[in-house]
Each structure stands twice: as C-alpha cells, then as structure tokens.
Amino acid sequence: MTWTCPQCGRTSPGYDSRRRQWRHLDTCQYKTVLEAEVPRVQCAEHGVVTVAVPWAEPGSGFTALFEALVIDWLKEASIQAVARQLKLGWGAIDRVMQRAVKRGLKRRTTQSPEYLSVDETAFARRHEYVTVVTDQERGIVLHVADDRKTESLSAYYAELSGEQKANIRAVAMDMWPAYISATEAHIPQAREKIAFDKFHVANERGRSRGARGRRALAGEAAKVCRRRVIVARASRRPEAAGRAAAARSAYLPRVRMSPG
Ligand SMILES: [Zn+2]
Incomplete structure (x- = not known):
C-alpha cells in the first residue's frame, strides 16, 4: 500500500499505522470520538510521517467540524463559558484558536497594503482582547495577536519590509496609546498617516483615486463597519474540509460514543 x-x-511506501482519536460533534447527548488506524509513510525525504486525514488538522485531537463549533461558540461567549459547556481545558481552546488564526493568516496575500485598520476586539466579554490588523481595501485580515499592547501591533510591522512600510498611506485606529506608539516606532511619517476616524481614511482614499474612488466611498464606509464580521469569517473554515477529496476509505474512522 502506498x-x-x-x-x-x-507517493511513499506505507510504514505502519498508529491508532488516533479525535473528539467529534456530540451525537444526541453523547460525547463522540472518532478512532482510526492512521497510516504512516516512509518518505525518502521526510522519514516516517503520519499521513494527513481529511477530517482533522495534523496534531489536533479534534475533528475539523468540532473545531469550527468551538470557534463559533467563542464568537458568542467567553472562553470560560465555552470551556465549561464543551468540557474543554483552556489549553485545548487556546490551541483551537491558534490553528484558526494560522488558517486565517495563511490566506493573506503578500501584496503591499496601503490602507490599514487596527482594531481591538474582544471575545464576548470585554477582558479577552485581541488586536486585528485589516487591509481596508481588500477587506482581509493581515494579523491577529493576543492583547492590545504595543507588541501586539509591533509584531505585525516587524514582518514588513522597508518598502512595504513606506507604502502604507494611512492607518486607522482607535485613540489607543499602545497602537499609536507601535505605529510611530515602525512607520515613516507615522504622525501624518495615523487616523482616528475610519471615515477620514476612506476620504483620503477617495482623494487619491479621483472621482471614481469618491463614488465608492459610501460602500467602503459600510465595509468598515462589517469588518468584524470579516474577521470572524477569516478564521472559520478548517482547511481539512478541502482535503475531503483525498479521503481514503482504507482508514475511515470508527465512531465511539460515550455518555457525558
Ligand atoms: Zn515527504
């Protein structure tokens, strides 16, 4: 078997297999676990590695659908509440979140954004903050970091080349000292580029693009308001779903249900 x-x-020869388990969506009131003998291959270059399964991400003890459920609930309730209701540890929830963020970031392009928007956003209750950097023109998330400190935003700027930094024409943000100092530390002529009013940024864009750009302003303003929704969407769909085509019936999982 290859x-x-x-x-x-x-394509590599099979080596052996390992029994693995993934928590899946509950079935009726039962906790449901998938179990499968997952083959390992002997790759000429990478040695003995476990093959990818279409229903979960590598290294996760949860199916992609279960992780999507966790993310959906995190948008509605605090981490504490989600942990309690789904009977998950904080560490497990954190890893689900990290994987979601990674998926979201993988989708960003390497193009040089000109109009940034920096937002602090909270999961349901106002004490668990994340910093989100968005490309306003394309409405995509570029960076997500824990907290709302200077480092939260500096980490994004630090990834940019000098040319990319110079290309930034405006950064819309709340009047938050940490974001201001991060921007001043990394972006040339930051003082002229920081805007505390998102519609001001939209106006700047309108001017630089001429009449056509100005006509688009109303739509852009609405887009800014919808940004939080886009943020949520970016982190939602586990990639594993796309690999469904690669499903191999040879190791389809068994389903085991247990009370509670
Ligand atoms: Zn390989």
Whole structure:
C-alpha cells in the first residue's frame, strides 16, 4: 500500500499505522470520538510521517467540524463559558484558536497594503482582547495577536519590509496609546498617516483615486463597519474540509460514543 507524504506530496511506501482519536460533534447527548488506524509513510525525504486525514488538522485531537463549533461558540461567549459547556481545558481552546488564526493568516496575500485598520476586539466579554490588523481595501485580515499592547501591533510591522512600510498611506485606529506608539516606532511619517476616524481614511482614499474612488466611498464606509464580521469569517473554515477529496476509505474512522 502506498500513501502520500503530507509534507511533500510524494507517493511513499506505507510504514505502519498508529491508532488516533479525535473528539467529534456530540451525537444526541453523547460525547463522540472518532478512532482510526492512521497510516504512516516512509518518505525518502521526510522519514516516517503520519499521513494527513481529511477530517482533522495534523496534531489536533479534534475533528475539523468540532473545531469550527468551538470557534463559533467563542464568537458568542467567553472562553470560560465555552470551556465549561464543551468540557474543554483552556489549553485545548487556546490551541483551537491558534490553528484558526494560522488558517486565517495563511490566506493573506503578500501584496503591499496601503490602507490599514487596527482594531481591538474582544471575545464576548470585554477582558479577552485581541488586536486585528485589516487591509481596508481588500477587506482581509493581515494579523491577529493576543492583547492590545504595543507588541501586539509591533509584531505585525516587524514582518514588513522597508518598502512595504513606506507604502502604507494611512492607518486607522482607535485613540489607543499602545497602537499609536507601535505605529510611530515602525512607520515613516507615522504622525501624518495615523487616523482616528475610519471615515477620514476612506476620504483620503477617495482623494487619491479621483472621482471614481469618491463614488465608492459610501460602500467602503459600510465595509468598515462589517469588518468584524470579516474577521470572524477569516478564521472559520478548517482547511481539512478541502482535503475531503483525498479521503481514503482504507482508514475511515470508527465512531465511539460515550455518555457525558
Ligand atoms: Zn515527504
């Protein structure tokens, strides 16, 4: 039997298999666990590696659908509440969040954004903050970091090349000292580029693009308001779903249900 190396896609001979389990969505009132013998391949380049399964991300003890449920609930309730209701530890929830953020960031392009928007956003209750940097023109999330400190935003700027930094024409943000100092530390002529009013940024764009740009302003303003929704969407869909086509019936999981 041959399988595909998850790292390079090369067809490789089977090596052995490992029994793995993933918590799945509950079935009726029962906690449901998928169990499967997952093959390992011997790749010429990567050695012995476990093949990818279509229903979960590598290294996760949850199915993609269960992780999507966790993310959906995190948008509605505090981490504490989600942990209690789904019977999950904080560490597990944190790892689900990290994977979601990684998926969201993977989708960003390497183009140089000109109009940024920096937002602090909270999961349901106002004490668990994350910093979100958005490309206003394309409405995509560029960076998500814990907290709302100077470092939360500096980490994004630090990834940019000098040219990318110079290309930034405006940064819309709340009047929050940490964001201001991060921007001043990294962006040339930051004082001229920081805008505390998102509609001001939209206006700047209108001017720089001429009449056509100005006509688009109303729509852009609405887009800014919808940004939080976009943020939520960006982190939602587990990639594993896209790999469904690669499902191999040879190791379809068994389902086991247990009370509670
Ligand atoms: Zn390989």
